[in-house]
Amino acid sequence: MIPARDPETNAESEPVITTLADVETAGTDGGDGPAAFRFQVQPEFHAIPLGTGDDEEPFDEQMREFARDYWGEQEELEPIRRFTAAMYGVNSQQLTADGTVYHALGIFPVGGTEDGSQPPERVSRCTLTVSVRDIDNPDPHLVAAGIAETLDQGEESGEIQLIALPAGPAVLHIAGSRAVWGLSDGGEQERFFVRIEIWMPFPSEDRLLLVCLSTADVQDLFHYQAVLADIADTIIFGDVDADEDPGAGGDDLQPLPFG
Template identity: 65%
Template sequence: MTSTPHPADAGAPAVSDPEPSAVPAFRFQLPPEFHEIPLGIDVDEETLDAQMGAFARAYWGEREDLEPLRALTAALYGVNSRQLAEDGAVHSAFGVFPIGGTADGAQPPERISRCSLLVSVRELANPDPALSAAGIAEMLARGRDGGEAVPVGLPAGPAVVHVAGSRSVWERPEGEVETFAVRIELWMPFPDEDRLLLFCISTTDVQDLYLYQAVLADIADTITFAGDGARDRDQSREDALVMASATTPKAPANPFG
């Protein structure tokens, strides 16, 4: 699953997790290849367990012999979702993207590429979105993760794109096994709130980096914020959460270059 960074570099804009009742409203669109993972925000344990059970059935199907896998999936995703929500996540999903083949299905895809998407909201000292974005870009450029940080202009305001990779080594009986992953982030200060919107797409299919850059660019172009900040702060968290549409947005200009 995706983990979201908590920057603490000296001189960087102060970023922290938001209070649950203060998450502001915003909207974006997701392509249909994404499938939402429940986070259990503003619901009790019983409701979240039921949501996770439905998620596991959708993931594995209804075959009786797969019940142990469904139970394990519901339990693991449930624990992870609770932690993500405590850390400020407001939307979680996994993406399944066919690579190759034809749109009409006459030719099957050559392979399937998978990714995870996490959207979170954090507190940010944000006197001016453009200045905040510049500070975020500098912080990321000096961060331990390395990678590339690029300021971009989006219809909803200034933002920063950060791309970074990671390498893991696993000890196996047959020897060491290397795995690689890539993470594409969009850091966007709210236009009139002391808050930050953070999108993160991560994948171990590193050869599909350009695909997921384009996917996040399409999502980024659909982001909109509610205009009345004071009204947003007074809404309940459930009403203020992401409203993600499972429709494919129109093809916008790619702000990621």
């Protein structure tokens, strides 16, 4: 498991306790074959459609449905629904071209009580992407060590740690970034982002699994480390028979409308 630590005491924390929903990937070569791997995500994640490039009309309808789920059915919100569908649609098509097989928006209430008697203090948001890349993989342990060394020598080295997950060796990488926008009055607006990545070689294939959680709510880094730790512990490689687990599938992880 990824070691999640309290930023003030540096002590290891209990993982986020939550119900996880199964996600199966279709054949990562774009075909209809069995899943190459399987993992689970918390119900706070809402899957965003990914464009296949084969037929634009069904994908456009999926994005419109996603925008309706996000904003609701109010007529006055139609302009922002169209903008949301267009923005996420372009991004999803690019992600698909780059090897992404799962993309989701996470919406996590912070504070409040489980019974709803006290509302959340605020809402924290993140995005989760899971992608597959080709890589020479003579041995997963050697590849993981090489990835860790390469990341350490990069411009955004951040925090890097070799970890052991139930499905095999992997690399944990945490890095921050800063974005600056110019304003019409000549001033600037800045925003900080944090990215938590898991780089994991396939056990017996020349491929690499990259799981990336990113957020602009940098104060919630400790929380999201635990969220990703829970997900990472559920990764299973190999063919998955859906008949063995009728509840598997991304459709079950989208409670609507979004919070």
